[in-house]
Structure formats: C-alpha cells, structure tokens
Amino acid sequence: MNESVLIVGTGALANLFAARLSASGVSVTMLGAWREGLAALQENGVRMADERGRESVYPVRATHDPQDCVGASLAFVLVKAWQTGRAAAQLTQCLAPEGIALSLQNGLGNQEILAGHLGGERVGLGVTTTGATLLGPGRVRSGGEGAISLGSHPRLEPVIKLLDQASFTVEITTDLDALIWGKLVINAAINPLTALLRVSNGELLIRPSAREIMKRTSCEVFDVASAQGIRLPFDEPASAAEDVARRTAANRSSMLQDVSRGAPTEIDAICGAVVVCGEQYNVNTPVNRSLWLLVKAMTEGRQNYENR
DSSP states (O other): OOOEEEEEOOSHHHHHHHHHHHHTTOEEEEEOOOHHHHHHHHHHOEEEEOTTSOEEEEOOEEESOGGGGTTEEEEEEOSOGGGHHHHHHHHHHHEEEEEEEEEOOSSSSHHHHHHHHHOGGGEEEEEEOOOEEEEETTEEEEOOOOEEEEEOOTTOHHHHHHHHHTTOEEEEESOHHHHHHHHHHHHHHHHHHHHHHTOOGGGGGGOHHHHHHHHHHHHHHHHHHHHTTOOOSOSOHHHHHHHHHHHTTTOOOHHHHHHHTTOOOSGGGTHHHHHHHHHHTTOOOHHHHHHHHHHHHHHTTOOOOOOO
C-alpha cells in the first residue's frame, strides 16, 4: 500500500496508533525527541503487548529530525499538551502545504497553538477515549477501546479512511466545542484522581469517595461549559465519566503514567484550564482547583525532563 502517515510523539498513544496503522499496511514515520524511545523504535519497531503479555511487533520509521519527514501530508499530533509548541514548530518544517495535522490531544489550547504555526486550514481536531499504557521505550499495551470523534474538516477524508482501515471507531461532529469540552469532562474526572491515588481507571468506580470526587469534578466542568453556551454530547457528566472509566478499567491513565516516571503532567491544560475558564464565567470550581494544585504539588521541582 502507498498510504503513509506521520505520528508526532513516541509516548503511549503514539505507539498504539503507530502499531495499529502499521498492522493495517500503512507506512508509519514517528517524529519525537525521546532518545531511548526512538532508539527502541529504530531497532525493534513498535512492540504491542496483549492482555496476556504476548507481544507483536510492527515496523515503523523513527526520527528526531523534521527534515526526515518533509512533505508529510497526514500527521497525527499525539504529544502532551505542554509539548504542543515544539510539535507545531517541527510541523512547520515538514507538513506539506496541502497537508493536515490532526490533534488527538488532551486539554485546551492545542488547536490554537497548532493553528498559530500552521494556519487553521492545516489543523484538524479530534478526541479519543482509547486507552494505552506505555510499558517501556517503544512498547505499549492497549488500555481499552474507545471512539475517535473528529471535527468536520475538508482535508480529513484520507485520515478517516486510514483510521477505518486500522479498525478504529470514527465519529464526525460539527460542534468542535462540544467535542473538546466533552473530553475535558472525562479527563478532569479520571486522570488527576488516578495519578493521586496511583490506581487504574476502574479502581475509581469501586471506591465510594473517589467516585464522589469524580462526580463533583465532572459536574464542575459541565457547569463551566454550560456557562459558555456549550452543549455537551451528554446530559449526565458523572455517568459519562464513569462509563469511560468502566470501558478502560485496566488502563493506567496518561497522567498516572506521567507522575510514575517523574514527567510533567497535563494538569494545567485540564483542571487548570477549567479553573481559569470558570473564573471568566463566574462559575466556582473548587474540586478542580484542589486537584490542579495537588497534582502540581506532586511534580513541582522536577526539572529537565526529556520531551517525549
């Protein structure tokens, strides 16, 4: 097959997407900055483990140099929110003029950063509740199946074709704000708690106190969205968050993976962003503020973590 994609990132979700796309016959190039991850990918390809620990290997091309990716027409942006500026700068060097960069990242602000570098016509936006756990450099395990919801964009048809080919479930929406804030409800309710408690997503559902915090967190995000006139794709935010936690019960959230290896987290772009927006619209968000500060307190003082 002649199809090819560029994946910006070498973390858990980047590896999962690379493995599934490669398995479907797509030529995959991964662009990143994590030396150990790139070395493992160059030597072995992506190694994906199943629930029994059995591994399958999928070939990819991996590089740290955007000049190795010049002319890329389809790019998936799968880096952390705090790495988006770096990814955008790399894509200015390698994304084709008629290309499209699809962000499937967590949090607020990623689309604006990418569009500021690339132009809005070259940036697509989506969210996914698919889970992935990074087991080591170039090694990943699926953490539960979820849908990929994409904002309508004239350049996304080839992307949708490749995702379908790789057996992802794809949905299209015309309401980008609902897309972003719907995912923010899920991220805010699950990720900080799993990081603070050091538990998998499903464990939150069997701890009554954790479940109550999930409920209050998700309702605050829902209220901030409603204050802006944003109608989310669900009426019961707590139920929506619990449903994702249930479907990804064995998954270790991306934020838990970050704090476990001493990496920066996306808490500023998730709970922090909710607090800031809440202040702008006079909506109190005490639970999100507490989670924001607690996660920041866990990671303050960690310097010079190598970008992934």
